[in-house]
Amino acid sequence: MIHSPRGVEDLLPQQTLQYQWIEKEAAFLFSLYGYEPIRIPTFERTELFLRSLGKETDAGKQMYTFKDKKGRSLSLRPEATASVVRAYLQHKLYGHSGEWKVYYMGPMFRYERPQAARLREFRQIGVEAIGEISPQLDVEVIEIGAEFFKKIGLANFHIQLNSIGCKRCRPVYEDQLKEYFKLNLANLCSNCRRRYQYNILRVLDCKKKECQPTIKGAPVIGDYLCEDCQDHFKKVRTGLKDAHIEFSIDPHLVRGLDYYTRTIFEIVSSLLGPQATICAGGRYDDLVEELGGPSIPAIGFAIGVDRLLVALKKEHKELHPQYSSVIHIATLDQEGLTAGYSLARILRGQGIRTRVNFSLKSLSSQLKIADKRRARWVIIVGGKEVEEGKFILRDMESGHQEKIGWDEVKHLDRRLKGNG
């Protein structure tokens, strides 16, 4: 037997219905804020991701990269932001006035060792807003995230916020950090000593106990933000307060990718353990320019749908109601099957979910099947009923049954309304 590749899974009908439900809610909510749907390619030139993610990270190593027949290097998308920006530039959308707001949903790919709530193919839903610097937009984006989780019914989530400055003030802070940690290098774990070399900010994010005292004493980014960044951050905070959105400032919240600036935020579920982040986002005011476009600010976030569903299950949330056919047609012989199928057509024409039993098994077992599939009604059709032109309609809840003719079948939707 051929098994699916590692870290890649099938979403069986019950699960797929859950994803569809989440996607539908997201699309509706995002549209209320003026975001429009976009679909971007599943793979891109590898260079696009390498340039956007930053060379210092080992993100490149965690991509599914392959050569096409002409020898070009392509990669399955590990995230969507780079593609959205690329599309924005490719279609020269900056020529239009006003910001460009889009949302996307779909699978992403990362070559990592799978573990709890982390797969090689996983699904994200995200928004990107390109072309506006106003802090009020930051508020809007964060608000959308919070509203979404609320709407989905997630009880246990928390917003963490920070500003990591811009290309003018962040280097100053990083220098200060380097100087500080240089003196305390011996007190850091081996990992942090490594991180010290290639991504100093991530040291702040370390969870090891041994590092905590040193991290606590480290300079805080807030003290080094330039005037513009400080002002921006302040407006975001007051905007969130005005909107009654709860959040906490985490001065140690950082990003592994190079392209983030100023506002960054995460939404975490405390029930998830090591993979607690269900939404991550922030500003990326320099990325458009870095990818070869004009200097245009932007912001966005991505939600990890698989993780969200895990969190919902941990909260014992009742997920999307299970689909089942409303009417099950039990057919007792060949005449019954032929007639039963015609009945099904009429019912489906009325928008009633109908399933016909093809197997001609005993009525007893067909009822059993109908019961298992949670059909509310069963129509029983055999040669006798065909001859008579009347069929048995059985209510599976009460056990009550009656005979109905073709005319009644044609209007069955009215009878079942609010009853099935």
Place this chain on the structure above:
RNA sequence: GUGAGCGUAGCUCAGCUGGUUAGAGCACUGGACUGUGGCUCCAGGGGUCGGGGGUUCAAAUCCCCUCGCUCACCCCA
């Protein structure tokens, strides 16, 4: 990339100090009920014990390799 635990029926698992035909519960199929579900009872089907190699008179059980799953580290978009 590193480390740990686990692979026995469709599912959850027992059996594992080597010893006849490898078990249970649930699920499935059929019957009691010859054309009426859920409950009950009865019967039945279903397993290369993940795969390969080794030790042995004898391996699900012990050893090695391999594949897979799970979790943690790493990384985190």
